[in-house]
Amino acid sequence: MKKIFWKIAKAYTVAEYDEGIEEMRQYDLGVYETLMEKNPQACSRAYFTGTACCEDVHNNFSEIYNNTINTAREMPLVEMLETIRRLAMNCRAVAGANGQFDVRENNVGHSVHMTRRTCTCRKWDMTGIPCRHALRVIMHMKWKSDDYVSDWYLTSKWRATYENSISPVTGMRFWRKTDETRIQPPTRPESKGRKKKQKRIKGKNESPKKKRKVQCGEESPKKLKASRERRTMTCGHCGITGHNAFKCPNSGASVYRKPKKNTLSQGEGPNQESQV
Known part of the structure; x- marks a missing residue:
């Protein structure tokens, strides 16, 4: 079937066309009737004119x-x-002198200098890659576009950047002495007092104060920092209230000791306070 079809399409004369049509009718009548409905004369060389000078039927x-x-x-x-x-x-390129071209796009002229690799649109100048006006010239002259890309994009440039390593430097002992003024480090302000230690950062689950159980129906109290207000301060040195051992004025007094509580023993009565 394929061979008969291409025989009809590629026939140069009407006689060859008629022979192909007859072979198609004898091979398959259904295909023949379907082909005749599509007007096969429109796709056969036998009915082409010589004006176009083209024999392509594809x-x-x-x-x-x-x-x-x-x-x-x-x-x-x-x-x-x-x-x-x-x-x-499309852009149209017109060759000039000394590697210059006039490229027209939308009735606007662009001057492209292939030797200097510049264009009036400045895209080639800024990126190092040929713009569309330069590519129009390259395609018109059948040149290679890779030859007009900037050298900064080449692998050889990248390798040359890291070709040399950092040179080693000798120690201060081997430096040559000169009579120049020795550069001194800048002055720093003196720090006053001891350096404060950084406080431990508490975890997320740690609370800075004790928690109190909330009764039924009572709102949760706000977390407030513990205060020393209304607390009675007792000196650990002399036992007198109102000051602590660090600021005790009674330096000659005996050391005060808190009374110990007696424990109940078998067969004894209630506790009694011991005399100090």
Whole structure:
């Protein structure tokens, strides 16, 4: 079937075309009737004119065009037409002297200097990569685009950056002495007092104060820092209230000791305070 079909399409004369059609009818009548409904004369060389000077019967050009505008087909009408217009828009390059080219885009002229690797749009100057105007010249002259990329993108430049290592430095003992003024370190303010120790950072589960049980129906009390207010201070040296042992004025007094409580023993009565 495939061989008969291409015989009809590639026939140069009407006689060859008719022979192919007859072979198709004898091979499969159903396929023959379907083929005649599609007007096979439109895809046969036998009915081509000599104006186009083209014998190609394939549809590759239409396939390429459809693949190019495939993304634009999914857009609204105005955006689709604008996308197709941009795809069909091309730059035109006109050669000048000394490596200069005049590239026209949207009726705007751009001067491209291939020797200096510059363009009036300055994109090539800033990035080191040929802009679209320079690429138009490269494609027009059939040059290689890689030859016009800046050397800073080459691997050889990257390797040259790390080619030399840091040179070793001898110790101060081997330095040559000079008569120049010796540079002194800057002065620092003297610190006063002992250096404060950093307090231990408490964990998340640690509380800075004791917790109190909350009665039923009572709101939870706010966490307040413990205070020394209303606390009676007793000196541990002389036993007198109102001051502590650090500020005790009775330096000659005997050391005060707290009374011990007697424990109940078997057969004894209630506790009695011991005399100091």
